[in-house]
Amino acid sequence: MATVxxxxxxxxxxxxxxxxxxxxxDSLNPIIDAIRRNKDVEYVQVRHEEGGALSASFESKYSGKxxxxxxxxxxxxxxxxxxxxxxxMQHVPVIALTGQIETDLLHHDYFQExxxxxxxxDVSVFNARIVNxxxxxxxxxxxxxxxxxxxxxxxIDMPVDILRENAAEEDLSYxxxxxxYKPDGMEEAAKLINESKRPLIxxxxxxxxxxxxxNNFAEKIGAPVVYxxxxxxxxxxxxxxxxxxxxxxxxxxxxxxxxxxxxxxFLGTIFPYTSFLKKVNxxxxxxxxxxxxKIMKAxxxxxxxxxxxxxxxxxxxxxxxxxxxxxxEREKWFASLNKMINDKRNPIRAExxxxxxxxxxxxxxxxxxxxxxxxxxxxxxxxxxxxxKFYFSSWLGTMGSGIPGTIGLAFASGKKVYGIIGDGSxxxxxxxxxxxxxxxxxxxLIVYDNHILGMIKLxxxxxxxxxxxxxxxxxxxxxxxxxxxxxxxxxxxxxxLDSKLxxxxxxxGPVVLDVITETNETPMPPKLEFKVAAKYVTSILxxxxxxxx
Numbered sequence: 320m321a322t323v324x325x326x327x328x329x330x331x332x333x334x335x336x337x338x339x340x341x342x343x344x345d346s347l348n349p350i351i352d353a354i355r356r357n358k359d360v361e362y363v364q365v366r367h368e369e370g371g372a373l374s375a376s377f378e379s380k381y382s383g384k385x386x387x388x389x390x391x392x393x394x395x396x397x398x399x400x401x402x403x404x405x406x407x408m409q410h411v412p413v414i415a416l417t418g419q420i421e422t423d424l425l426h427h428d429y430f431q432e433x434x435x436x437x438x439x440x441d442v443s444v445f446n447a448r449i450v451n452x453x454x455x456x457x458x459x460x461x462x463x464x465x466x467x468x469x470x471x472x473x474x475i476d477m478p479v480d481i482l483r484e485n486a487a488e489e490d491l492s493y494x495x496x497x498x499x500y501k502p503d504g505m506e507e508a509a510k511l512i513n514e515s516k517r518p519l520i521x522x523x524x525x526x527x528x529x530x531x532x533x534n535n536f537a538e539k540i541g542a543p544v545v546y547x548x549x550x551x552x553x554x555x556x557x558x559x560x561x562x563x564x565x566x567x568x569x570x571x572x573x574x575x576x577x578x579x580x581x582x583x584x585f586l587g588t589i590f591p592y593t594s595f596l597k598k599v600n601x602x603x604x605x606x607x608x609x610x611x612x613k614i615m616k617a618x619x620x621x622x623x624x625x626x627x628x629x630x631x632x633x634x635x636x637x638x639x640x641x642x643x644x645x646x647x648e649r650e651k652w653f654a655s656l657n658k659m660i661n662d663k664r665n666p667i668r669a670e671x672x673x674x675x676x677x678x679x680x681x682x683x684x685x686x687x688x689x690x691x692x693x694x695x696x697x698x699x700x701x702x703x704x705x706x707x708k709f710y711f712s713s714w715l716g717t718m719g720s721g722i723p724g725t726i727g728l729a730f731a732s733g734k735k736v737y738g739i740i741g742d743g744s745x746x747x748x749x750x751x752x753x754x755x756x757x758x759x760x761x762x763x764l765i766v767y768d769n770h771i772l773g774m775i776k777l778x779x780x781x782x783x784x785x786x787x788x789x790x791x792x793x794x795x796x797x798x799x800x801x802x803x804x805x806x807x808x809x810x811x812x813x814x815x816l817d818s819k820l821x822x823x824x825x826x827x828g829p830v831v832l833d834v835i836t837e838t839n840e841t842p843m844p845p846k847l848e849f850k851v852a853a854k855y856v857t858s859i860l861x862x863x864x865x866x867x868x
Contacts, residue, residue, distance in 0.1 A: 323482050327416070332359045339360060339362055365751060373724055374388070374751075375413050376413055377728050386731075389416040393430075403442045413471075415439065418479060443473065445473045447462065447476070507618075508618075521565075522547070523550045525587020526588070529624075534560075542641060543642040544642075552708050559649070601618060604625055666835055667835065667836050667837065668837050672696075673697065673739075677701045677702050682706055684737055687710045687739070692840075722751040723754075737765070739767070763823065766833045769835075769836040772791065
């Protein structure tokens with residue numbers, strides 16, 4: 320007869336889980352053995368549970384399917400939380416399995432006893448502990464179902480004695496009928512679009528699979544396209560309709576497009592930084608009801624996928640295209656960027672490095688960018704091509720997501736994955752290099768090694784504080800990679816950048832490129848409010864004028 324552990328793993332397999340990221344522990348021994356005996360699921364040994372949870376989150380971001388991670392009792396499960404919050408905030412389905420001490424020892428203040436139900440309550444859409452073998456199959460089935468339907472984290476706490484008990488499978492269906500939303504009342508939205516002179520389309524992560532539909536729609540109504548961070552890669556950045564990102568990571572053409580628009584059409588996105596948006600008529604389309612009218616009140620909102628909305632809204636073709644009005648602004652912006660990418664001073668400028676990466680990276684490359692200044696460099700200087708896919712910790716914004724994220728994406732896609740990572744972030748989860756090497760994953764990691772937490776430095780300056788606590792003591796990351804058997808390449812000057820990049824891109828296996836970059840480089844947003852700009856200037860002057868000890 321099957322044990323509870325067997326039932327849990329079989330249920331995960333039936334829901335499409337391909338692998339479980341974990342570190343073994345005594346409370347997990349029965350389920351680790353169940354994985355060993357089940358040939359339809361892979362155990363991936365990570366070196367830190369946070370890395371495992373982040374890998375699971377990014378796997379699900381790529382596949383849209385259920386992924387899984389696991390931690391042992393106490394500290395092992397606590398470590399999962401950061402990666403699980405990344406999944407929660409980006410609405411992707413992940414199952415978190417946590418080991419627990421024996422049920423007869425619960426509430427005895429026993430070694431490694433942690434109330435994981437209370438701890439995981441905020442991060443989970445379903446949160447339960449198995450205390451009766453007869454209920455085990457239903458609870459794991461329910462956790463998987465809720466994670467998929469509610470696009471979040473399903474958590475099951477597993478006391479080790481219960482895992483060893485025998486259990487029977489219930490007659491539960493593993494098929495989940497997709498919910499089909501077919502809203503009415505599109506005539507009102509069509510009228511709003513037809514009457515507008517300067518409509519703008521704002522896309523996010525929900526737009527990834529709908530390029531052709533959005534492209535045709537934008538051409539028809541003459542709308543420029545602006546993207547939130549997760550929308551990057553949906554369109555080729557060389558498309559004349561594309562104005563780029565918005566917010567601190569954005570572009571001047573996108574600022575201008577929003578300033579002059581008279582209608583905003585949000586497709587598959589909510590954008591939290593409303594100060595960058597114009598209070599204007601807007602239409603919202605999203606397949607998640609929780610995201611409609613969350614940030615801004617819509618004139619009309621539609622609970623459906625983007626394709627359904629575009630296929631069923633009857634709008635007139637506009638003779639005058641708003642995106643044509645913005646071409647001069649777009650050309651000026653690219654001219655200003657070109658000045659930056661041609662600055663060949665040492666140390667290497669981040670703009671120069673990112674542009675050189677963009678010129679070499681494949682049209683269908685998968686790219687993950689960690690959190691920090693590198694997010695801005697990627698957003699501005701990596702020119703998305705026709706089939707590029709970009710991934711970020713865009714809502715949690717956690718540092719350290721780069722290496723484990725590439726691991727999850729490489730497993731999910733079977734393709735090579737590029738990671739663009741700052742030195743602060745790289746150091747946080749660098750031991751996951753061992754995981755990349757152990758499974759010989761085709762991850763290609765580029766470290767922007769400027770020995771400083773650049774984004775935090777900027778934030779300190781903008782708030783009027785002197786720079787403090789942000790300098791970093793770094794190892795030679797190329798040698799760190801070599802110490803675990805991964806090819807390491809170090810770039811110290813502009814003169815060797817081309818040859819070292821060629822070596823990096825031509826290498827087949829996992830590889831780390833450690834590039835020494837300019838420390839005092841300050842990425843500036845495309846638009847600063849007057850008060851913010853004043854504070855920024857004041858802080859810079861204070862730093863220059865105050866006497867040094």
